[in-house]
Amino acid sequence: MKKAEVPGIGFPVPGDGGRTPQYDERFAAVLTTAAQVIADEGYDRASMRKIASRAGMSIAGLYYYFKSKEEVLYLIQFYTFDSLVKNLKDRLDAGSQESAEARIRLVVENHLGHFLRHLPELKVCARELESLKGDAYEKVLERRREYYLITREIIDELCEGSQQQLDSNLAALALFGMLNWVYMWFNPRRHGDLKRLEEQLSGIFIDGIRPR
């Protein structure tokens, strides 16, 4: 059976073409395990042997699901940003009548919420973009840019009529800096109160850029 592919990449995608449910389940489970190993040790030190052994299978068994190590990394990053963007769009659609400030809070809430549920994946995305090359790199970059643009448009709206000339591009990058740096210090035991974390960070950012 021919494998379904992401157009223009040649990497397979699960759950979309006659493969068995067991296959899809195992595929997703192995990808989750791989994200944990890569988050813990970094892409280069996370060998296919370690990933296979943590997933309870042989190296050759791993290659039944993924055709290369880079594909594993690509899929983690692609799916992570894909679901990040999809969730954000859903939230923004549901709250489209809200103020720009409320929608920025939605962005922060979405990002940190996803972060808590998929800590290893987010860490991998924050650190390993540059470990991809060629088409895989471009495809992930495209998703990131989409995510960035959605956010920057809200920031543009929030800055409207500000007397200070604030660069919304820089502001968006500052926001992502705050949010993506979280993996460096976050500890579920110390910072488990997600609501509080969201409020503090979005508070700093919103008060920081709001016109006065």
Place this chain on the structure above:
Amino acid sequence: MKKAEVPGIGFPVPGDGGRTPQYDERFAAVLTTAAQVIADEGYDRASMRKIASRAGMSIAGLYYYFKSKEEVLYLIQFYTFDSLVKNLKDRLDAGSQESAEARIRLVVENHLGHFLRHLPELKVCARELESLKGDAYEKVLERRREYYLITREIIDELCEGSQQQLDSNLAALALFGMLNWVYMWFNPRRHGDLKRLEEQLSGIFIDGIRPR
């Protein structure tokens, strides 16, 4: 001749004990080259062979100056934070009568200024702390904590009397997030105006946390 050592670590330090000036010069030059290679390719992919070849010497020659690859990484991070802290202390001493807001601006100015002058080193520090182990990791962490504490004290002062309960710990981490994420998007040609970058970022942060 016995090599001088950082107390408790066992790693050598240049410029402090009877070695020739050529040695110190070459040592520093090789370390700068190593920082460039590691910033470009990541610690694991940056092989000793590549570092040696970019520095114009053989692998074995490299081992005359450094006793392991991890030592190279340690020295880059240790010296970078060392000089970052030293410069910051100097600036803060010179501006000790200034307001907390002005001193936060000094922190941002110092960090980004150092960033522009030592882009590869800062990138290495932002990404490769976890590639260190044991004593080297602890020693670098110690320097980072010192840098963090200096900054957080100023933030504490800036938040004094704020009616909102703002967590200065989170605020400091948010600031470092903004500043350290810069390596992900900074382009000297697009963002060459350092003064403007400093003003925008410190503006966002200060307005974000200042009591109102």
Place this chain on the structure above:
DNA sequence: ATAGTTATCGAACGCTCGTTCGGGCAAGCG
């Protein structure tokens, strides 16, 4: 029962890595 597909494995190949070893060459000093 037979043929084909799915999921898995052990073993190996070729390569790169960090590190070491023994030596060599030039400068400075006795």
Place this chain on the structure above:
DNA sequence: CGCTTGCCCGAACGAGCGTTCGATAACTAT
């Protein structure tokens, strides 16, 4: 002059890497 010392090298070693190959059971459809 001979000898030490500072600086540097070619070559090698053992380990770990990503990837491939052929084989093997279990299941499914004919």
